[in-house]
Amino acid sequence: MTTLVVGHKNPDTDSVCAAIALSDLKKKLGEDIAPAVQGELNPESKFVLEKFGVAAPDIVTSYAGKDIYIVDNSDLAQCPDDLGQANILGIVDHHKLGDVTTGQPLECWIWPVGCTCTVVASMYDFFSVEIPKDIAGIMLCAILSDTVIFKSATCTDTDKKICAKLSKICGESDLETLGIEMFKVKSAVEGTPIRELVLRDYKDFNMGGKGVGVGQLELVDLSIVDGIKADLEKDIQALKEEKGHHSVFLMLTDIMKEGTELLIVSDDESVVEKAFGVTPANGKVWLDNIMSRKKQIVPDLEKVFG
Numbered sequence: 001m002t003t004l005v006v007g008h009k010n011p012d013t014d015s016v017c018a019a020i021a022l023s024d025l026k027k028k029l030g031e032d033i034a035p036a037v038q039g040e041l042n043p044e045s046k047f048v049l050e051k052f053g054v055a056a057p058d059i060v061t062s063y064a065g066k067d068i069y070i071v072d073n074s075d076l077a078q079c080p081d082d083l084g085q086a087n088i089l090g091i092v093d094h095h096k097l098g099d100v101t102t103g104q105p106l107e108c109w110i111w112p113v114g115c116t117c118t119v120v121a122s123m124y125d126f127f128s129v130e131i132p133k134d135i136a137g138i139m140l141c142a143i144l145s146d147t148v149i150f151k152s153a154t155c156t157d158t159d160k161k162i163c164a165k166l167s168k169i170c171g172e173s174d175l176e177t178l179g180i181e182m183f184k185v186k187s188a189v190e191g192t193p194i195r196e197l198v199l200r201d202y203k204d205f206n207m208g209g210k211g212v213g214v215g216q217l218e219l220v221d222l223s224i225v226d227g228i229k230a231d232l233e234k235d236i237q238a239l240k241e242e243k244g245h246h247s248v249f250l251m252l253t254d255i256m257k258e259g260t261e262l263l264i265v266s267d268d269e270s271v272v273e274k275a276f277g278v279t280p281a282n283g284k285v286w287l288d289n290i291m292s293r294k295k296q297i298v299p300d301l302e303k304v305f306g
């Protein structure tokens with residue numbers, strides 16, 4: 001039976017590339033293993049795989065009875081719905097420890113770094129396996145994506161060190177240009193249905209018993225969404241009602257200005273002021289220097305929700 005490596009729902013570039021890379025490493029260590037994704041790839045991930053000539057993983061939604069590795073999360077809400085019937089061999093991640101538990105000991109690599117691919121690249125070193133050129137390229141892109149070209153508060157020296165090594169292997173030396181090229185693909189909103197944009201990088205959280213959704217669009221320029229902002233606001237309102245959530249937030253992150261406009265629909269808008277110390281007006285607020293959902297949005301909201 002082939003073991004599967006899978007990242008979170010609404011796969012992002014790190015989830016996809018970490019699954020591919022970990023699967024490559026484990027195969028070289030003798031495992032019968034393949035990468036998988038829980039859903040369609042986003043435009044950025046497609047661009048990255050095409051650029052380095054790497055095949056997209058199969059979409060797999062049921063994991064019952066399978067041996068699996070989980071990458072880029074350890075949250076039940078982000079994992080396959082039938083995770084309880086799967087056998088978890090390991091977790092490789094860079095988020096806070098989630099609520100996934102196992103019945104048996106597991107291989108666990110969870111580091112406080114900017115990207116799961118930073119951990120996977122380090123695992124190649126640990127096991128003394130050479131990183132192939134194409135895998136180096138996609139891991140490099142995943143790190144540039146997750147760390148927003150090293151600008152995110154989540155970025156560490158380890159991420160930068162690994163990127164320097166990967167760039168030598170894959171022959172990409174201008175990381176800023178590569179990163180911006182990728183974020184331009186990620187920023188493209190034209191012709192994409194509004195709900196797809198809202199859900200493109202969206203996560204549900206349980207905060208003190210209340211449902212909270214936080215989506216994010218990372219843009220090379222905030223003005224890209226000027227023409228659709230009202231529609232985005234209307235849609236997160238609808239999403240909040242559909243989900244019965246207390247709050248739904250959409251982060252419109254300007255990666256060049258290094259800040260985020262937060263769109264807010266909430267039963268109690270004062271949570272935003274309590275969390276971030278700024279007063280929203282008309283359901284939105286600008287948050288200077290805030291780009292990371294994981295490190296700068298979710299922890300502060302969780303404190304307020306208790």
Ligand code: MG
Pocket residue numbers: 008012014015072
């Ligand atoms: Mg991710």
Ligand code: MG
Pocket residue numbers: 014015072094114115116146
């Ligand atoms: Mg990640």
Ligand code: MG
Pocket residue numbers: 012145146
């Ligand atoms: Mg991200």
